[in-house]
Structure formats: C-alpha cells, structure tokens
Amino acid sequence: MTPSSPANKSGDHGIVLLRSEELLNWSRESSLWPLTFGLACCAIEMMGSMASSYDLERFGIFPRPSPRQSDIMIISGTVTYKMADRIRRLYEQMAEPRYVISMGSCSNCGGPYWQHGYHVVKGVDKIIPVDVYVPGCPPRPEALIDGFLKLQEKIRQEKPLTGTALTGENPERL
Amino acid sequence: MSFDDIAAILQEQFGSTIQVKTASPAVVVSADVLVNVCQFLRDDERLFFDLLACITAIDNGPQVNTMEVIYNFTSIPFEHDLMLHVTVARNQPGMPLPAVPTISHIWRTADWHEREAYDLVGISFTNHPDLRRILMPADWDGHPLRKDYQEPQRYHGIKTK
Ligand code: SF4
Numbered sequence: 001m002t003p004s005s006p007a008n009k010s011g012d013h014g015i016v017l018l019r020s021e022e023l024l025n026w027s028r029e030s031s032l033w034p035l036t037f038g039l040a041c042c043a044i045e046m047m048g049s050m051a052s053s054y055d056l057e058r059f060g061i062f063p064r065p066s067p068r069q070s071d072i073m074i075i076s077g078t079v080t081y082k083m084a085d086r087i088r089r090l091y092e093q094m095a096e097p098r099y100v101i102s103m104g105s106c107s108n109c110g111g112p113y114w115q116h117g118y119h120v121v122k123g124v125d126k127i128i129p130v131d132v133y134v135p136g137c138p139p140r141p142e143a144l145i146d147g148f149l150k151l152q153e154k155i156r157q158e159k160p161l162t163g164t165a166l167t168g169e170n171p172e173r174l
Numbered sequence: 175m176s177f178d179d180i181a182a183i184l185q186e187q188f189g190s191t192i193q194v195k196t197a198s199p200a201v202v203v204s205a206d207v208l209v210n211v212c213q214f215l216r217d218d219e220r221l222f223f224d225l226l227a228c229i230t231a232i233d234n235g236p237q238v239n240t241m242e243v244i245y246n247f248t249s250i251p252f253e254h255d256l257m258l259h260v261t262v263a264r265n266q267p268g269m270p271l272p273a274v275p276t277i278s279h280i281w282r283t284a285d286w287h288e289r290e291a292y293d294l295v296g297i298s299f300t301n302h303p304d305l306r307r308i309l310m311p312a313d314w315d316g317h318p319l320r321k322d323y324q325e326p327q328r329y330h331g332i333k334t335k
Pocket of ligand 1: 076077105106112136
C-alpha cells in the first residue's frame with residue numbers, strides 16, 4: 001500500500017494487491033454476524049461473550065435479529081425435539097454462505113441428557129451441518145471465542161470462486 | 175393447625191372416604207370424592223387452602239399396576255399444609271388412560287399442572303378445559319415418564335440414538 005499523508009485522505013493513491021478470494025474470505029471472516037437466539041444455560045455464556053468484558057464485537061461479531069441477515073448460527077444449549085424443527089427452519093432461512101458453531105456438550109452430543117433425555121436431540125449435527133464444535137458444559141467465553149477463531153481459520157482456507165465451500169458434512173436425513 | 179387436626183376435620187366431614195397415612199403425613203381419597211374434598215379444603219373457614227402448591231403424578235410400574243396423583247396444598251394466611259394422594263389403576267397398553275377428575279375449576283394452577291401430568295405420565299383429567307400436551311411436541315407418541323416407556327427410533331426424521 002502506498003502511504004498517503006494525513007493531509008491527503010482522498011485515498012486516491014491507496015493500492016492493495018491481493019487475490020479476490022482472499023478479499024472475499026477476509027471480509028467474510030471479519031464480519032461474522034450470528035443469529036440472536038439462545039437455547040439453554042450455554043446461552044448465558046454466549047451472552048457473556050457478547051457483553052463488554054469479552055466483547056465479541058471487536059472481532060466483527062454482533063448478533064442480528066433475523067436469519068436473513070445472519071452468517072452464523074450459534075447453537076448455544078440443549079436442542080429438544082420440539083425445538084429441532086424450528087432450528088432446521090431458521091437454518092434454512094439463512095443465506096449462504098452460512099456457518100454453525102455447536103456450543104456445549106448438549107448441542108455437541110446430547111450432553112447430560114445423553115442417556116435418559118427422552119426429549120433431547122443427541123447432537124445438533126443430526127439436523128444441520130456443524131462447522132466448529134466447542135466443548136464444555138458450559139464452555140467459558142474464551143472457549144467460544146476460540147471457536148470463532150477456529151471458524152475464521154476455516155474460512156481463510158475456503159475457495160469461494162474456484163472451489164466448493166468447506167461447510168460441515170450433511171447430516172443423515174430420512 | 176397440625177396435620178391431625180386437619181385430618182380430623184376432614185374425617186368429620188367425609189367419614190371413612192378419608193384415609194390417613196402417617197409415615198409422611200397425607201390423606202388418601204378415592205378419585206370419585208376428590209372434587210368434593212378439594213372444594214371443602216378451599217372453602218372451609220378453618221382450613222382455607224388457598225394455594226395449590228404442586229401436583230405430582232407417579233407411575234408405580236406394571237408390577238404394582240397403579241398410578242398416583244399427589245396434591246400439595248398450602249394455606250397462606252393459616253400457614254398450614256396438606257398432602258393428598260389419589261391412587262388409580264394403571265391402564266393396559268392400548269386401553270384408555272386412568273382418569274382423575276380435574277380440580278382446575280377450584281385452583282387455576284391445576285390447569286397446567288394437570289396438563290403436565292397428562293403429557294409426561296399419561297393421566298386423563300376428566301372435565302379439564304384444555305387437556306393438551308404442554309411440554310412434549312403435540313404429535314409425540316406415549317408418555318415419557320411411564321416406567322415401561324419405549325423411546326421411538328426416530329422423530330421427524332431425526333435418529334433418537
Ligand atoms: S452443555 Fe451444559 S451448560 Fe450447556 S446447555 Fe447443556 S447442560 Fe447447559
């Protein structure tokens with residue numbers, strides 16, 4: 001980039017050289033907007049991550065009220081069968097590219113409801129593809145932030161123009 | 175008022191239909207007198223149980239072949255409590271659910287508590303204004319807290335194991 005003097009802020013001489021895929025990936029990974037919703041106790045930690053002490057917004061992550069505006073879905077808590085249909089529908093309403101972080105044991109595999117939870121889906125990856133799993137019951141905000149950093153790493157390796165997107169595996173469906 | 179005093183008032187009013195359990199003090203009544211007893215518990219000036227604190231349903235399993243509904247009442251001004259049991263026969267698979275009359279017209283609280291007992295344990299509350307499932311999805315099969323409950327293999331295409 002050619003440095004411009006503070007007196008000349010027109011940007012006329014600023015040049016950045018990079019591949020267009022890198023530009024796309026950079027802009028995607030720097031503005032991951034999650035859909036606002038929480039499912040159980042893990043959601044409290046997610047809210048903590050977004051509040052001032054951990055401040056997810058410094059990574060360009062701030063929640064949106066509509067799936068149409070969201071890039072990422074944080075499954076923060078227990079996925080019941082009753083909620084599963086709603087989650088699937090919200091996921092389908094999000095525009096691509098879309099990503100999913102599964103936060104906490106419940107959403108990873110059923111968690112404490114693994115054996116006797118007649119009402120709990122044994123892992124959200126049974127209904128939607130998951131990109132990053134964050135372990136913990138509940139994971140601390142640092143762990144969720146780490147999940148976002150892992151997702152950013154993953155996005156950096158994508159080839160949005162020349163290859164296929166590296167989204168999670170499609171779950172088994174009927 | 176102590177439990178013995180409350181039980182004495184009830185026995186004086188309803189006679190031998192009231193049985194008393196002393197281990198964890200409770201009165202036991204049959205389903206057909208439940209509504210009358212409850213109305214009396216709420217309206218009698220000495221008792222005045224104005225709060226229905228909880229309804230619990232229990233499945234005692236196919237061997238014992240009974241189910242129980244347990245009511246916990248509290249009188250807020252008099253600061254006394256009462257536990258009341260109703261025992262009904264368990265239904266065979268495919269037969270109508272065991273029936274207990276609703277008390278939701280006496281305490282509105284009972285409405286949702288009875289829906290929960292219906293949803294999870296499978297007790298039919300007769301004359302209930304709106305006996306639908308309250309926790310499980312509306313199209314769920316069976317009552318999950320029954321001792322012989324079998325989980326379905328799939329729900330809406332999601333594998334359950
Ligand atoms: S993983 Fe633990 S903290 Fe998170 S929703 Fe499940 S039970 Fe709650």
